[in-house]
Amino acid sequence: MNYLTTTLVLLGLIALAFTLGRRRAxxxxxxxxxxxxxxxxxxxxxxxxxxxxxPCLILFLAWIALAPTVIDSLIVGTLPEQITAGKSSSELSxxxxxxxxxxxxxxxxxxxxxLSEAAARYTEFEQVSRMALxxxxxxxxxxxxxxxxxxxxxxxxxxxxxxxxxxxxxxxCSTVAIVTTIGIVVSLLFESSRFxxxxxxxxxxxxxxxxxxxxxxxxxxxxTGAFGAIPVFVGTFVVxxxxxxxxxxxxxxxxxxxxxxxxRDFRKAAxxxxxxxxxxxxxxxGFFAVLTIxxxxxxxxxxxxxxxxxxxAIAAGFVMGIMITPFISSxxxxxxxAVPNSLRDGAAALxxxxxxxxxxxxxxxxxxxxxxxxLLAVSRAIGETMIVVMAAGIAANLTLNPLEPxxxxxxxxxxxxxxxxxxxxxxTLAAFALGLVLFIMTLGINIxxxxxxxxxxxxYE
Amino acid sequence: MTFxxxxxxxxxxxxxxxxxxxxRSASPAAHPATVATSEETPIKMTARKLSVFYGEKQxxxxxxxxxxxxxxxxFIGPSGCGKSTFLxxxxxxxxxxxxxxMTGEVMVDGINIYDRVVDVVELRRRIGMVFxxxxxxxxxxxDNVAYxxxxxxxxxxxxxxDEIVQxxxxxxxxxxxxxxxxxxxxxxxxxxxQQRLCIARAIAVSPDIILMDEPCSALDPIATARVEELxxxxxxxxxxxxxxxxxxxxxxxxxxxAFFHLGTLVEWGMTEQIFTSPVDDRTQGYITGRYG
Ligand SMILES: Nc1ncnc2c1ncn2[C@@H]1O[C@H](COP(=O)(O)OP(=O)(O)O)[C@@H](O)[C@H]1O
Ligand SMILES: [Mg+2]
Numbered sequence: 001m002n003y004l005t006t007t008l009v010l011l012g013l014i015a016l017a018f019t020l021g022r023r024r025a026x027x028x029x030x031x032x033x034x035x036x037x038x039x040x041x042x043x044x045x046x047x048x049x050x051x052x053x054x055p056c057l058i059l060f061l062a063w064i065a066l067a068p069t070v071i072d073s074l075i076v077g078t079l080p081e082q083i084t085a086g087k088s089s090s091e092l093s094x095x096x097x098x099x100x101x102x103x104x105x106x107x108x109x110x111x112x113x114x115l116s117e118a119a120a121r122y123t124e125f126e127q128v129s130r131m132a133l134x135x136x137x138x139x140x141x142x143x144x145x146x147x148x149x150x151x152x153x154x155x156x157x158x159x160x161x162x163x164x165x166x167x168x169x170x171x172x173c174s175t176v177a178i179v180t181t182i183g184i185v186v187s188l189l190f191e192s193s194r195f196x197x198x199x200x201x202x203x204x205x206x207x208x209x210x211x212x213x214x215x216x217x218x219x220x221x222x223x224t225g226a227f228g229a230i231p232v233f234v235g236t237f238v239v240x241x242x243x244x245x246x247x248x249x250x251x252x253x254x255x256x257x258x259x260x261x262x263x264r265d266f267r268k269a270a271x272x273x274x275x276x277x278x279x280x281x282x283x284x285x286g287f288f289a290v291l292t293i294x295x296x297x298x299x300x301x302x303x304x305x306x307x308x309x310x311x312x313a314i315a316a317g318f319v320m321g322i323m324i325t326p327f328i329s330s331x332x333x334x335x336x337x338a339v340p341n342s343l344r345d346g347a348a349a350l351x352x353x354x355x356x357x358x359x360x361x362x363x364x365x366x367x368x369x370x371x372x373x374x375l376l377a378v379s380r381a382i383g384e385t386m387i388v389v390m391a392a393g394i395a396a397n398l399t400l401n402p403l404e405p406x407x408x409x410x411x412x413x414x415x416x417x418x419x420x421x422x423x424x425x426x427x428t429l430a431a432f433a434l435g436l437v438l439f440i441m442t443l444g445i446n447i448x449x450x451x452x453x454x455x456x457x458x459x460y461e
Numbered sequence: 462m463t464f465x466x467x468x469x470x471x472x473x474x475x476x477x478x479x480x481x482x483x484x485r486s487a488s489p490a491a492h493p494a495t496v497a498t499s500e501e502t503p504i505k506m507t508a509r510k511l512s513v514f515y516g517e518k519q520x521x522x523x524x525x526x527x528x529x530x531x532x533x534x535x536f537i538g539p540s541g542c543g544k545s546t547f548l549x550x551x552x553x554x555x556x557x558x559x560x561x562x563m564t565g566e567v568m569v570d571g572i573n574i575y576d577r578v579v580d581v582v583e584l585r586r587r588i589g590m591v592f593x594x595x596x597x598x599x600x601x602x603x604d605n606v607a608y609x610x611x612x613x614x615x616x617x618x619x620x621x622x623d624e625i626v627q628x629x630x631x632x633x634x635x636x637x638x639x640x641x642x643x644x645x646x647x648x649x650x651x652x653x654x655q656q657r658l659c660i661a662r663a664i665a666v667s668p669d670i671i672l673m674d675e676p677c678s679a680l681d682p683i684a685t686a687r688v689e690e691l692x693x694x695x696x697x698x699x700x701x702x703x704x705x706x707x708x709x710x711x712x713x714x715x716x717x718x719a720f721f722h723l724g725t726l727v728e729w730g731m732t733e734q735i736f737t738s739p740v741d742d743r744t745q746g747y748i749t750g751r752y753g
Contacts (some may be wrong), residue, residue, distance in 0.1 A: 263559070342596035346659070348557060349664055350609040351586025360608070365599055458599035461648060 003064070006134045010141060012062070014053045017145040021048025024152045033250040039159035047158045050165050051148030056137050063133050071125045072096050078121065080114050087403060119271040173219035185439070192436045195429035199227045206230065210396035213414060222395050227430055229437065231398040235313070235406035236438075240381040242317025242402050243324060247377055250321070250439060251328025252370070258329070259336035260358055271333065286390035294391055301403065316391035320384055324377040332378065335369020336362055340460060365456040371453045378441055385410040409438050465664060505530040505700040506551060513546050513555065513567035514653040520546045522724045523565070526719055533692060533701045535711035535732065538721035539747065544704040545593075547721070548672050551702065552588035553581050569670070586613060589663035594677040595655035597647035597662070602639050605647040605658055606630060609666035633691055653684020660691060664699070671695065673703040677710065689714050708748055712736050720744045 022045035076092065078082060083095065095115075102111055102119035105124075111119075152158065196204070207228015254274065258267050294315040301308030308314070339362050347357040363370070385408070393405035394415055416431040506528040513521040521543045528534050536544045546555070553574060555561045566573045572609055586609070597605050606626045609615070616622035626643075630636040635657045640649070647658050654677055663671055673692075677685040692701055692714050705711050712717050714733060719729035720743070728741045739745045 121557065149639075321694075342592060342594060343598060344556070344735075345590075345592060346596040346598065346662075347608075348554065349552065349585055349590035349592075350612070350662065351582050351584075352612050353582050356612050361598055459646070459648070460599040 002130060003133075006060070006137055009134070010053070010056055011458070013023045013056075013141045013145070014049050017047040017141075018045040020145065020149055021045040021152065021158075024048070024149055025158075026152075026156075039157070043158040043162050044152055044156075046162045048145055049151070050150045050162065052141050052145040054165070055144050056141050058138060059140060060133070063129075065135075067126075067129045067133075071122065071129060074125060075118050075122050081321060083112070083114055098423055121161075142257045159224055160264035171198050177415055188432055188439065191429055191432035193426075195433045197427065198426040199433075203227060204229050204430075205437075208398055210412070212412070212430055220445070225427070227426065229409075229434065231396040232407060232409050232412050232434065233437070234398060234400065235392070235396065235442075236382060236408040236410075238313045238400060238402050238406055239317045239392060239408055240378065241318065243320040243381040243384075244374075244378060246318060246321025246333070247328055247381075248374060249327045250371065251325045251377070252332055253330040254325070255290075255332035255336060255370075256331045256358060260354065260362070267333075271330070275326050275330055277323065278330075282384060282386040284325065285319050285323050289315050289391035291308060291388055293319055306403065308403045309405050311391065311393035311395075311408045312403050314402040316388045316403050317402065320381055320387050320440075321392060323384075323387070324380045327377040327380065328370075328373040330368040331373030332366065335366035335372075338369070339365045343460065364456065365460050368453050369459045371449050375446060375449050378445060382408075382409075382438065382442060383410055385414060389414070409434050487750055502529040502532060504528060505569065506702075508551070509566050509568070509570040511547070511550060511563065511567060513543070513550055513561065513563045515558070516560040520625055520724055521550070521563075522725045526726055526729055528700065528702060529717060530700055531696060531698065532717060533703060533715040534717040534719065535695050535715035536702065536704045536719050536721060537706070537708060537711050537747070538727075540706070542721040543724045544721050545674050546704060547726075548674055548704050549590075551670075552585050552735060554585070554590060555589070556581060559712065586666050588670045588672060589666050589668035591656070591659050591663055591671065591673040594679055595652060596661050597650070597655050597658050599646060599648050600643045602630075602647045602650070603643040606661050606665050609662060611615045613666055615666065625665055629665045630658075632664065632694070633657040633661040634687060637659060653680045653686070653687060656680060656684070656688060657691065660688070660695075664695065666671065666700065670700040670702070675706060676702050678706065685710070708736075720747060722747070 022041045025039075025041035025044035074154065079095075084092065098111075099115060100119050101107075101123055102115060103122045152434075172338070204227050207226060208224040208230050209228045210231045211226045213225035214394065258270060262270065294310055294312065297312065297315050298308045298310055343361050343365065344357055347361050352360075388408045388411050390408065392411075394407050394411055395405050396407050396412070397404055413431045413434050416427055416434075504527045508524055508526045508528075511521060511524045512519060524543075524547055533733060536548065538544055543738060550563055551553045551574075555563065563575070568574070569588070572579070592689065598608060600608070601628055606629050607622055610622060610625050614624055627636060635654060638654060639645075647655065650658060656679070660671075660676075677688050680688065689710065692703065695701060703711075703715065715732045717730065718732040718735040720727045720735065720739075720741075722743050728735060728738060728744045735744065736748055739748065
């Protein structure tokens, strides 16, 4: 009896419950005012179906979440003394996973007979659990269905209840999103606080030196390392600025052309092509940056007598700018197209040129959409990692010069977490601190952009 | 000298003195005494054999019509008969519609506005338009009126611009209603106020002609009465062409009326005459409410 069968049976029961409820709906006849039924029969069906399905769904999820833990603790309880004696919880979990893999039929070498026995018991328990779930679900579904069906009467307000339950489900869904966000922020805060216990906040926020080394062996001579985040954030700033300098004008001009000048056929053909740019994997952009753009820039620089490093912020930013252009062009294009034609006509009838109309009427009206595109592009630029690793490097230089190699926050987070190190030293914890500051920064950018939009937008109805 | 003559002269084109043609009434002798305007009114615009096509579909067939200077001319007719199309071809708004083409000519002060020498942007500044649905810009009331003067550089100082805005708002009777909230969005006004704001915006660039496409169809009776009053007032300085589906309105405000049907101009002349003794059966049928 596996979970799939249970699910299918439950779905069948729900369908059945729906029909039962529907049949039970009060009859509507010509004298409906007297025998007023509050809703159409479908609502009675939905009411019973919801009663049948929802409690079972909750039970199902809870069961799946809790059953493994319960079974594990039961199994561990039955293990002989000599295996469990004096073991810490992490050692015990190793034993548990050994049992799990034995149960799945993956034996390495000669397993301990006690463990094999435990594995057999594990399989057995699991089967019992599934069977029990099936029986419990079946009876619960039948009980709730009968219960719901029994209180459908002449004046039962099925629609009102169904809508209330639906609202509840919607609230639950949005709560999941909110709770997830809060959970992420809280865990970031918690891990960062552990980092800041080791490295002072001011040193992290204002330090000019980023060398996240820690002694690997006890008493190693290599210095304690420096965790000054300024060079990393400056790097992010430089690369993102280069990217935005390229993508904002490019995207906006493309959007203006597509919405105001291009023929409808051209727009229909060109828009998807432009949007493909955003769908190219960033690693491919990385190739492009490191194999084509960076050498070309170095060469051009040499011709002009400017030294451009082979790894440079400008090469990474340039390619990134191309990559995020479609976010701006596509959203701005949609926003401009959504401005009603009556405003274009109004401006034209006053003798405004097309350029004047675009600048003074259409762009302000489309500002929220345009700002949305720019914000999306900024967050992509700040979050982009692959292109930077490949084209700008991982050395934390403190420089505002885009012609030199820099590194960014996300790249540093990756390098901090690569390799096997546990989450209890400043090196790995620094990743959380970087993440937290990055989060606060993007939040700040969003708030500022919202304010700008509020101030300058011109709202058409 | 009018703007069009100026443009033509710069291009070395000779044009006949404007105002030497006279409005031809459909049946001059019918009701001579009841009409307020003189038969000798100079004409401002002339359409000659104007046909308009949307793609393959012909929407207007060989329309020829004279529009008198500083009077109100009304276009009436059932929906879809081409009134808006004709009105929009008078300031070349149809140019903005993809696939819209035309043949024939429209003369303003004796020059063909479809001639290559005419700059369409400048043309529309001199021939303003008010639309069926009020379409104030989503800017402040002040900026709505100031928009035209600003782009055409009609005011050399802030004071002068204020002056223009105040005057135009005052002429539309809106100033008293909005004087304390000039910097609130134009879209926050009521429908009737929005339409008067659009009219104020149109006269702020001092056009010669104002075209109005069913300007009152979205308004309540009181707002309609205000706009009609305003048209009577504006008529002293501007040539006004109004499309309306409201025959009482046409009879109330206009001196001339033209009746369109299925893309053709059926009959046109003094309003009195069109409404009391139309020549064509279709006109008769429309004004007595047999169809429309
Ligand atoms: N933009 C357009 N594209 C295609 N056909 C149009 C367009 N505008 C109007 N038409 C057609 O032209 C005819 C005349 O329309 P219109 O001038 O708007 O009539 P009215 O203003 O008298 O109601 C109608 O048949 C209409 O369907
Ligand atoms: Mg119309």
